[in-house]
Amino acid sequence: MSNSVENLYRLDGRVPLGKALPFGLQHVLAMFVSNITPIMILAAAVGLDSAISAALIQNCMVIAGIGTLVQLFPVWRVGSRLPIVMGISFTFLSLAISIAGAYGMGTLIGAVIVGGLVEGTLGLFVKYWIKLIPHVVSATVVTAIGFSLLPIGANSFAGGQGATDFGSMSNWIVGSVTLLACLLCQVFAKGFLRSLSVLVGLVVGYVLSCFMGMVDFGGLSGQSIIALPRILPFTPEFNVGAILSVVAVYLVSATETIGDTSALCNSALKRDPATREMGSAICCDGFVSSVSGLFGCTPITSFSQNVGLAAISGVVNRFTIGVGAVVMIIGGVFPVIGAALTTIPQAVLGGCTIMMFGSILFAGFGMMARAGFSQRNMVIVSLSLSMGLGFTQATGMFAIFPEIVRTVFAENCVAVVFLLAVVLNLVLPKKVQGEM
Structure with missing residues (x-):
């Protein structure tokens, strides 16, 4: 195996552009629809006109590319230097619709900017609070x-x-x-092609869906060749209540980033994340989300599906994934590229991602095994997962609580699991009765 191919499976090392492009594109395709969907839903919910909606879709592609590049190639202490792909978060969607509907997009953007600064600052001081999240808590969050x-x-x-x-x-x-195409490629292909199993499956599924008449090319007509991102499409306004609500959800986003960072390091890099790496990942999550607000977009976060892709393919090279980030930025500057990617049917994306998501579960199980199956850990994991996953599936379970509690916890099992795991880890004695 040549050095350029071996470098695909190393954090550092140069990979020829011709080899890096398909792997980088694979990461873009894995997260593209999930990246633009929150903005599309928000725009429709608050009644933004089509021109603003189109500009925001472009902007969210640009900001996802910028956030990913910052994670890969840090600026000061912002960025983890890990192969983490960033994109617009679903976690904030229901709250964003509520704030924008009640107070306007300006108030939402003001809260996004301030909340991002708060999360980024927390990342800078991670060493003072990361002890609240030992290995068993991280494993539980990754599993959730x-x-x-x-x-x-x-x-x-x-x-x-x-x-x-x-x-x-x-x-x-x-x-x-x-x-099936992804699975066959993953099981029977070797070397370079095996690492491209998701892209192979996507191409096979896309070609089949074209023959079945499931691809709509209507959105490609009338697209301008080039359009620069629009900065500050809304004038920020600052409302204390909106800011506090968004900050609460930013804490959930930080939790997800910690979980994704742990899952990535354990599954793809075969090691635990360093405290500095987790703090720097959170810094990027927060500070770049503030930049996202300047582009009129909601906050960004690490994308779990790309963690699963890294685990399956083994490709962790920063330059290679950086090529994918550049493709995202180009897609935001050249609208026709973004429009072409939106023609991929959901069924194709589902076929590609279902095994990737399962690989994150597998990483969580592996982390639990490393934490140990003591009686204490069993209580933390089982109670956190059963309540977190169960309560958030029961409609109306949180109806008696204030709106801010419902916003943060009612439909976010990761937030509930994280809170319960942290609390149980703090209150349970270090040795539970019955343990040796």
Whole structure:
């Protein structure tokens, strides 16, 4: 194996652009729809006009590329130097719709900017509070992230939640063929091709969906060749209540970033993350989210599906994933590229991602094994997961609580699991009765 190919599986080392491009593109395709969907939903919910909506979609691609580059190639202490892909977070969506609907987009953007500064500052002082998150807590959070992603993959496999053909035979066929192509490539291919199993599956599924008439190319017509990102499309306004609500959700986002960083290091790099790496990842999460606000977008965060992709492919080279980040930025500057990527059917993405999400679960199980299966750890893991996953699936479970509690916890199992795991770790005696 040549050095350039071996470097794909190392953090550092130069990979020829021709080899780096398909692997970088694989990361973009894995997260592209999830990156633009929160902005599309927000724009529709608050009634933004089509021109502003289109500009925000461009901006979220640019900011995802910038955030990923900062994670890969840090600026001061902002950025972990790990192969983490950043994108617009779903975690903030319901709160963003609520704030923008009640107070306007300016108030939402002001809260995003201030909240990002708070999270970024927390990242700078991570060594003072990271002891609250020992290995068993990280393992529990990573497992919760894996579980939380499974319905997303399943919904995509069936055609996308709310689609008129949801669960149709055509979606089952395309999703199954895509998944089978990924699986066969992962099991039987060797070397370079095996690491591209997700991209191979995506190409196979996309070609099949074209033959089945499931691809709509109508959005490609009328696209301008080039359009520069629009900075400050909304004038920031600052409302204390909105800021406090958004800051609370930023803490959840920091939790997810810690979990993703732990999962990435344990699954793809075969080691535990350093305290500095987790703090720097959180810094990027926060400070770049403030920049996202300047672009009129909601906060960004680490993307768990790309952690799963790194675990499956083994490709962790920073330059290679940086090529993918540049593709995202180019997609934001050249609207026709972004429009072309949106033609990928949801069933194809579901077929590609379902196994990737499962790999995050596997990483969580591995972390639990390393933490040990003591009686104390069993209580922390089992109670946190059962309540976190169970309570957030029961509609109306949090109805008696104030709105800010419902916003943070009602539909976010990762937040509930994290809070319970931290509290149980603090209050349970170090040796539970019955342990040797």
